[in-house]
Amino acid sequence: MPLVHRVLPPQSIESLEEYVTRRGGRGIEAAEEVDADALIATLEASGLRGRGGAGFPTGRKWRTVRENASDVLATTVVVNGAEGEPGTFKDRTIMRLDPYAVIEGALIAARAVGAREIIFGLKKAFVPEVSRMRAAIVEMQRAGWSEGVELTVYEGPDEYLYGEETALLETLDGRYPFPRIAPPFRRGITEVVEHADDVGTGSGLSAHVEMAVPGGDTGAPPTLVDNVETMANIPRIISRGADWFRTEGTQESPGTIVCTITGSTRRAGVGEVLMGTPLREVIEMIGGGPRKGRRIKAVLPGVSTAIIPEHLLDTPASYEGLAGIGSGLGSGGFLVFDDTDDLAAVAAGASRFLAIESCGQCTPCKRDGLSLADLLARVSRSEATERDLGEIGDLVRTVSEGARCSLGLQHEALVGSILTAFGDELEAHVRGAAPSVEPTLITELVGLEGDEAVWNERHRNKQPDWTYGSEDSGKWPAERLDEHRAPKPLED
Numbered sequence: 001m002p003l004v005h006r007v008l009p010p011q012s013i014e015s016l017e018e019y020v021t022r023r024g025g026r027g028i029e030a031a032e033e034v035d036a037d038a039l040i041a042t043l044e045a046s047g048l049r050g051r052g053g054a055g056f057p058t059g060r061k062w063r064t065v066r067e068n069a070s071d072v073l074a075t076t077v078v079v080n081g082a083e084g085e086p087g088t089f090k091d092r093t094i095m096r097l098d099p100y101a102v103i104e105g106a107l108i109a110a111r112a113v114g115a116r117e118i119i120f121g122l123k124k125a126f127v128p129e130v131s132r133m134r135a136a137i138v139e140m141q142r143a144g145w146s147e148g149v150e151l152t153v154y155e156g157p158d159e160y161l162y163g164e165e166t167a168l169l170e171t172l173d174g175r176y177p178f179p180r181i182a183p184p185f186r187r188g189i190t191e192v193v194e195h196a197d198d199v200g201t202g203s204g205l206s207a208h209v210e211m212a213v214p215g216g217d218t219g220a221p222p223t224l225v226d227n228v229e230t231m232a233n234i235p236r237i238i239s240r241g242a243d244w245f246r247t248e249g250t251q252e253s254p255g256t257i258v259c260t261i262t263g264s265t266r267r268a269g270v271g272e273v274l275m276g277t278p279l280r281e282v283i284e285m286i287g288g289g290p291r292k293g294r295r296i297k298a299v300l301p302g303v304s305t306a307i308i309p310e311h312l313l314d315t316p317a318s319y320e321g322l323a324g325i326g327s328g329l330g331s332g333g334f335l336v337f338d339d340t341d342d343l344a345a346v347a348a349g350a351s352r353f354l355a356i357e358s359c360g361q362c363t364p365c366k367r368d369g370l371s372l373a374d375l376l377a378r379v380s381r382s383e384a385t386e387r388d389l390g391e392i393g394d395l396v397r398t399v400s401e402g403a404r405c406s407l408g409l410q411h412e413a414l415v416g417s418i419l420t421a422f423g424d425e426l427e428a429h430v431r432g433a434a435p436s437v438e439p440t441l442i443t444e445l446v447g448l449e450g451d452e453a454v455w456n457e458r459h460r461n462k463q464p465d466w467t468y469g470s471e472d473s474g475k476w477p478a479e480r481l482d483e484h485r486a487p488k489p490l491e492d
């Protein structure tokens, strides 16, 4: 199966005029012809699932947000462009090549849920994407596409957790990127906080956010948060219809997915494939397959789920396909390891990333996460004992206890799956049968230069307290609130 171009154009679209020439704008035109209910019904029928990682049905989310609109405050649409999953570069690529479709999708979303404000949550470090999105917004505003809707690009912090939707909302409210205790359709921007201390640089942790109730009340309205790629799919679904969208992909995962391939392949890259394409083919098409003379050993879909051993590579890349083998599609980013890669070093590197990025609001996630990372690094350096291996098994079972967000569960699934599938490699280090290796750097991509992936080398110096000094304070990010500078809140 070849690569396709539904949301990822073959070349960059340079102007709004060019976008319109390539059939851009037909989604919003079609949306203006129907009421919000019909719009949402089309999306529900299309079966589109959110491309941010969880694969939640987008139409169902839009309907819930609409039904929970407040009588007092307008709903906000937030586009999640915080992309920080290790091995994923697809949202940044989409925003670079076609920011217009993302904005058009968000404008359709605003119409469907009755929002008058759209915030694009990017990172300050995403300089080319911030500038492309801002320039496209200006063009679209001048051309009258966004009448009655305010569009803002927010430049957020580097932290991985900033991409978690409730942490993103916390950041937009001027607090730290710490996940909230909140159900999926939480109250959003400017939500109700229980204690004055919860606000700004006060001593509280993330705000306690209540479930939005139907019809709204004196509180704040719900916020719709959707991923960049999800939004980029919307215009064509609305202009061409649900049946058209369902002609590609699988029954449970219709459409396409934009994948990133990095690691031990001939090249690194981003490409769009039909949902359901066997993962081995995805790796061939985008990454050129294994390097000469090498054999793929395993693939990690980011750091959010279980490792996929080579014998399962013919599994269809779809939500149900990868869930069926106990792993997941995540955000379509696949880190490939071959027979020269040491999976003890990979486990240690991935565990370190998750432990460092944990905010520490939940004790097991940070405490047990850091211990896991330390022990796995000892294994990788061939300094660990059998007892350490046993302790690793115990910590895998406790790291997600009481976890407020999915990060704790990710840690459990990822390390647990490496122990199950590649426990012999870890044991070889303990027996002294494998040489000492430093943990693999597992972190965010900062670029793709030619065929090469560029990783965030700075993460090597990131401390568990989220500073970059030579020493860790020993405090967890959640304990350092009064020392932190709150990110700049959005102006009212």
Ligand SMILES: Cc1cc2nc3c(=O)[nH]c(=O)nc-3n(C[C@H](O)[C@H](O)[C@H](O)COP(=O)(O)O)c2cc1C
Pocket: 049, 050, 051, 052, 053, 054, 055, 056, 058, 080, 081, 082, 083, 084, 085, 160, 161, 162, 163, 164, 165, 166, 225, 226, 227, 228, 230, 231, 405, 406, 407
């Ligand atoms: C630790 C963590 C990091 C995440 N990072 C991102 C991210 O960078 N971008 C994103 O769109 N979703 C990310 N998510 C998922 C979001 O919380 C949320 O599910 C998504 O933005 C919803 O949009 P969708 O329904 O369109 O997928 C992350 C989740 C977790 C737990």
Ligand code: SF4
Pocket: 161, 178, 179, 357, 358, 359, 360, 361, 362, 363, 365, 366, 403, 404, 405, 406, 407, 408
């Ligand atoms: S599970 Fe971990 S990252 Fe998520 S809120 Fe708790 S401590 Fe923070």
